[in-house]
Amino acid sequence: MFIVSEMKLTDEQRDRYSRMLALRDFSENDMETVMNxxxxxxxxxxxxxxxxxxxxxxxxxxxxxxxxxxxxxxxxxxxxxxxxxxxxxxxxxxxxxxxxxxxxxxxxxxxxxxxxxxxxxxxxxxxxxxxxxxxxxxxxxxxxxxxxxxxxxxxxxxxxxxxxxxxxxxxxxxxxxxxxxxxxxxxxxxxxxxxxxxxxxxxxxxxxxxxxxxxxxxxxxxxxxxxxxxxxxxxxxxxxxxIGKASDCEVCSAPVKYTPSGTNELRVTQLCSQSFNIAPEKMMSLDLESLASKLETRYSVKRMKRFLVVETPSEIKITIMPAGNLVVKGVSNADEATKLFHDIIAESN
Ligand SMILES: [Zn+2]
The missing domain is CATH 3.40.50.720 (NAD(P)-binding Rossmann-like Domain)
Structure with a gap:
């Protein structure tokens, strides 16, 4: 956070934030800091x-x-x-x-x-x-x-x-x-x-x-x-x-060098509504447009602004997000959801 000295609130901002600015210890400078x-x-x-x-x-x-x-x-x-x-x-x-x-x-x-x-x-x-x-x-x-x-x-x-x-x-x-x-x-x-x-x-x-x-x-x-x-x-x-700092805390006091496992394990979590969230450890960067074109040959694909919604003939619904995490709805277990994940990600290569 930093203060940009030349930054001044517009009249509209002064109006929008007037009840913050009226607080006895909150100045225009403070508002500018918040906005930065x-x-x-x-x-x-x-x-x-x-x-x-x-x-x-x-x-x-x-x-x-x-x-x-x-x-x-x-x-x-x-x-x-x-x-x-x-x-x-x-x-x-x-x-x-x-x-x-x-x-x-x-x-x-x-x-x-x-x-x-x-x-x-x-x-x-x-x-x-x-x-x-x-x-x-x-x-x-x-x-x-x-x-x-x-x-x-x-x-x-x-x-x-x-x-x-x-x-x-x-x-x-x-x-x-x-x-x-x-x-x-x-x-x-x-x-x-x-x-x-x-x-x-x-x-x-x-x-x-x-x-x-x-x-x-x-x-x-x-x-x-x-x-x-x-x-x-x-x-x-x-x-x-x-509370305080633990003198033997292995994260902040006496850090043990931590290296992430490096494996790209999939994390599969069951959500409240019987759907599954599947996420790779490492973020991916999927080209949703080209993935959509490939998936369209098999599935119905809805292109949204920054995600895809895919529906299979057996009415399984899959939401695909660009970092590679998927939400799969309509499968009966995690294995089925994971298999679909692999099928779809294979198409992105
Ligand atoms: Zn600690």
Whole structure:
């Protein structure tokens, strides 16, 4: 983030942001700083949706929206950046289109990838602040490493049912995700599909996150530096715990040299609506136009702006995104979905 001294707000911007500018500690210079800040949001889901709406309304200059999934009906109860007509669209693309209607002053970079150890640096470099809307420790570990490697602050949150945890990691100043979470694993019995998640909890947690992002952008001390905040949205209990850097943390204190496996393993995840997300570890760069022409000889192909929707004669629906991740709907198991992935990717060579 940087201040461009010659940059001046237009009359329209002064009007749009007048209630920010009226805050007693928020100047035109601060607004210009916000407008020159790039925020990378990973996971445009339950937490990411309210965060995105706030980041856009406040007027952050550039928002990178990173998500691997497509919009499903069961998302809309809490993922308030989507409309029912967006079902089937890649989330990053649908979010960018909807948010652009709210505030066309903001530039959006939708990136349809599944974040991994192999791609996290490429996906996050150039951002000033990272904001977490993820739901898995595996993905968060990749983000944590990239945050440290790139020196980018990382505003962490996790939320399920009525409970959320939040903190802000600043490389060199605080501990990191590994210091706090150790080798914690995702609990398959505690997912939002099984125990649910309150949309009101998500809005509360997202508001805290965006407040942290704003403080970071303005060079002010965020409230959750070296503190873990917990929210119970049923009782409205907000608790705070001091946390710090673990002297033996193998990621930030005594780093063990980490090299990604280098294999290009496929990650197959079953989504809520019996569809499968298949993503290669390494980002691909598919030529969607030429792929569409080849697939058209066998399937029905719908060309969208930055993705393809393919339907097979047996009514299997496949959404293809340029980085090589696919969402396959209508198959009965992961093997069937993986086979289709290989068939389609073979056509792109
Ligand atoms: Zn650490």
């Amino acid at each position: 800040t790039t925020v990378a949001l990973i996971g445009a889901g339950g937490l990411g949706s309210p965060s995105l709406r706030l980041l856009t309304a406040v007027g952050f200059g550039r928002i990178r929206i990173i998500d691997r999934d497509i919009v499903e009906l069961s998302n809309i109860q809490r993922q308030t950046v989507f409309n029912t007509k967006d079902i089937g669209m890649p989330k990053a693309e649908a979010a960018a289109a909807n948010l652009n209607l709210m505030n066309p002053e903001v530039s959006f970079d939708p990136i349809c990838v599944s974040i991994s150890e192999e791609n996290s640096i490429d996906v996050l470099k150039g951002a000033d602040i990272i904001i977490d809307g993820l739901d898995s420790f595996k993905a968060r570990r990749a983000v944590n490493r990239a945050s440290l490697a790139l020196g980018i602050p990382y505003v962490f949150a996790g939320a399920v049912e009525y409970y959320a945890n939040l903190t802000t990691f600043i490389p060199g100043e605080t501990g990191c995700l590994q210091c706090v979470m150790g080798d914690a694993k995702d609990n398959p019995e505690n997912t939002c599909a099984l125990v649910g998640v309150s949309p009101m909890l998500l809005s509360l947690a997202a508001s805290v996150q965006v407040n942290e992002v704003l403080n970071l952008a303005l060079g002010r001390e965020p409230a959750l530096v070296n503190r873990l905040m917990t929210i119970d949205s049923n009782t409205l209990n907000f608790d705070f715990f001091d």
